[in-house]
Structures are given as structure tokens and as C-alpha cells.
Amino acid sequence: MSAATHRARRARKARHGGPVAWGFALPALIVYFVFLVYPALSSLWFSLTDWDGLSAAYNVVGVDNYKNMAADPVVRQAAINNLIWAVVTVVVPVVLGLALAVALNGKVRGKPVLRLIFYTPAVLPLVSVASIWGWLYNPQYGAINAFLRAVGLDSLAQPWLGQDSTALAATMVAAIWLRIGFPMLLYLAALQGISPDLYEAATVDGASRWQQFWHITMPGLRPAHYVVVALSVIDSFKVFDLIYAMTYGGPGTATQVMGTWMYFNVFQYNQAGYGTAIAVVITVVAIVVSIPYVRSQTKEHAI
């Protein structure tokens, strides 16, 4: 090894913080590894067993759980529901959030109050959102059916959460209600960065509002689109609370998603090994989809 590499190495070492830096980093890293990384990885192990979640002993069954998933009609239903959930509760809130942001960025009175209102549902506990909407959907006493009857649409009044045909859509409406605020806030911040002079120049050139939106606003928001969509997709894979507290995956299995079906297998059907395998599959999908975002965040900040 040449003297030059030695020198370079010593110089590199001096630039690093050494033990002091690790003293700052380790407490959080230990907590993070013990309570997040280690449990997530040991789920991989549990997913290869037939553990029931209660007894002391269990057998390693290899990939049997994964094979069984392929034959489980509820898993298929849950996977489809997850996909529908991901598309609808990302696309609709992002589009509506963008529309609200553009409207609020124009000449509107009471902007702070309007912004406050649209983001309010997002700070509520998801269980309370589920309670509120469960109550609105109540077939007998709910406000939604009462409204339909009041305007003469009695035939449309129905048990929204109690029938296969409408249950999933009904839960997604609640999700849209609470998820519209986040994209709105991010787009509002991003819109501040688009120079008003661009619109000015476009107006002088005779461009319509619609043309200005597509040729100035949308390209200007491109970085924001990326962040908003990435974070919304990441969030959509985590769906559990809202479905569990609103329908328990029912009626039947109509609103099961991978997260709730995993929970029921582990804590009600005593199939911890199988349930964990379900969680592994959906988590791997979530991670793979999110890796470009994580990488971009790291690249941006790494020294």
C-alpha cells in the first residue's frame, strides 16, 4: 500500500466524526433496530413456520404458507382490494387536492380558514373517522340515507357498509375525506414557487387559463407531483385502522385488505405463521414500490 493511500485514508478518518458521532447516532439506531428492523426481519422467519401464536412449539414448514396463499380466495380478494384502494385513495385525493390548491392559490377570501377545514379530517384518529362515517352510513339513523329520503331518492337509501356491492366504496369515501388535505398542503407550498410573471407573460401572449394550467402550473409542479404521489402510495399500503374499525373486513370478506386479513389470521384464527406470510408479501410490494422515493431522499441529503 502506497504512502499516498495511507495519507488519504488518514485524512478521510479525520473528516469523519468517529466515536463522538456514533455516540449521538447509536441510541436512536438501537431503538430503531430493536423495535422495527429486527421485528420486521424476524417476521420473515415466522412466515416459514406453522406457529399458531400461542403454543411454545412450532414446525418449520418452508414456503407452504406462501403456497397456501395462492389458493386462498380471501387473499386474492384482499390483494384486489388493496390494489383498488391504492389507485382510488391516491388518484382521487391527489386530483382533488391539486384542484383545491390551485383554487386557494388564486383570489379567494378566508384562505387560512378554508385550508384549516380541508386538512382537519387528517389529524383525527382513524378510529374516530371510522366511527363518524359508520354513523353517517347507518341504514336507519344515518345522515346519508336521511338526506336521500329528504330529496326524494328513497330508492337509493341502502345499507352502505352492510352489502358487498357498496362496502368497499363506502370505506374509500371516508379515506378520501381525510386524505385530501395532505396533497392540498404540499401543492399549495409548491405553487408559491411558480413565478407569477410566467402567468403574466402567458396572458399577454393570449394563453387561456386552461392552457396556463397545463403549460405553466403542471410542469412547475412536477417535483411536487413526485413527492405527493410517492407519499400517498406509501400510505395506501398501510391501510388497516380504517377498514378494521369500520367493517372488520366485512360483510363477509368484501372489504378485507392484506393488513386486516393478516390480523384476523394471527389473532383470531391462531395462524400466526400464515398471517405473517401475508404481511411479508404486502410489505415487500410496498418497499419495492417505495424504493425510488427512499433513494431520492437519501441522495439528496447524503454528504
Place this chain on the structure above:
Amino acid sequence: MTSVVPTAALPDATIAGTGPARSARRKSTGGIGTTVVMTLVALLWISPLALLVITAVRPLADFVSHGPLSWPETFTLKNFADAWGIGNFATTYRNSAILLIMKVPIGVFLSAMLAYALAKLRIRFGAAIMYTVFLGLTIPIYITIVPVFVMARSIGLTDSLLGLVGPYLAFGIPFEVLVLQSFFRQLPDEIIEAARIDGAGPWRIFLTIVLPLSAPALVTVLILDGVATWNEFLFALILLNSNAHKTIPVGLLNFQGQFSNNSTGLAAGILIAVVPILIAYTFLQRWIVGGLTAGASKG
């Protein structure tokens, strides 16, 4: 991906700087129409909560005979008293508050330490650490619940608020580090360098210079982490089973089952559960909005 603020993304940015003021952008007539439309949409958006308040303050008989969309003939606060007692809210409030006080300051402090190491101390493998920690943003809680349950049981911490602290800390760390390290990065190196020359050690610099200068970011992270902790449901659902230890979200779920045919009592209970968070949000929204935007854009 740089930041939400698109500077380089505009190909024709060169024409900027010649036009008149921003106000000319929208015709003044446009304001009223947009305001009316937006107000109507906002009313629709807030109507579930408004309906909840109206229902909570009327007697059940009044609600049943006139329907959910009518204005109450009489008002009462009795629903709140009933819901408070049956919903066990005195206990769940206390438990959620204890958890908040135990978990949030520790979590933010540990995250701030890690963020400082990443942003200013040139830690080895900094990029790898960051990647691993940010990956935590994408991990759903349910992938960890079986091992976490096993761990808690093996050390006797099931059905205990203490057993929630570790998992809550771990799942809070990625977002907190993301926001804090980006804030710390913007602190000028000269200040830290000057303190070092004056003989201050890294801890002293961290506690007396970095943290005070970062007060806005710390407040934001404290609030957002407080909201997340107050609202967390799944870990609390699997780890807590006796009524004496339940937190607000789990308690509300039980309560919801008992009151399914008593709409006014249910509305009062839901309000009891969400009022602290609504009040906190209304007063602290400036910090919440700033933090979400910073966390999502600048990273």
C-alpha cells in the same frame, strides 16, 4: 428530486422579472365566484363534524323523532355525561396522556441526536444509515406486530403502556430524523466551528447551540409526533387488553360497539375523543403545516 419549490424545472424562467405585480394575474371579478364555490365545498367537507356536534347536544328522543338532518328542538349536555362514564374516558384519557408524555420528548430527543450526527458530524456510513432509516417510512406496522407481541410477552410488558413505548419510538424515528436532519443541515457551519474554537465539546454545542437554534423544527416534530402517538391504534390494539390500560383509539372502538343504536351518545363520545386533537390542531396548525411541507419536500 430536489425540493417542492421548482426552480430549475421551468424552462422559460428567463422571461421572469419583466412583468408587473402578482395582483394582475387574476381578474378581480374572479375572486367572488371562487370564494363562493370554495366555501360551499368547505361546508360540505366539514358537514360530518358539524352534524356530529348538533347530534351530540340534543336528546335521543328528539333525534329519533326528527331525524339526523333536523335542527334540535331542545339542547342537552347529558349525552356527554353518559358517554364519559360508559366510555371509560377518564381512564383512556389518562393513559393516552401518560403515553404522550413518556414517549414524545424521548423520541424527539433521540431523533435529534441521530439527525445531528447525520447532518453535521460526518458520521461514517452516513448515507447507508440514512437509507436504512428512511426505508422505515415505508414499513407498515402490521409486519412487526407478531414479533413485537412475542417480545413484549417474553419481558412481561403486554397489557402495559410501557410496552408501547419502544415500538412507538421506533416508528416515529424515520419521519423525525427526516425533518430534523434537513433543518440541522441549514444551520451555518461557522457557528458550530466558532463554538468549537472556544472550547465547547460536541454535546455542549448540540445542547446549547444546535437545539435552541432549531426550536421551530423541534416544535413541529413534537406536535406531529404527539398527534401520531395520540392516534396510534394497531400496537395499542394488540398489546393492551384490560380496560384499565386502554388508550383513546382502542377505548373509542369498544365504545362505538356499545352505542351503535344510541346515535346521540355515540356522537358525544366521538367528540370527547377528538376534541383535544381538534383544539390542538386549530391552535398549532401553523407548525403542523410547516412541518408536513418541510418533511415531504426538502426531506
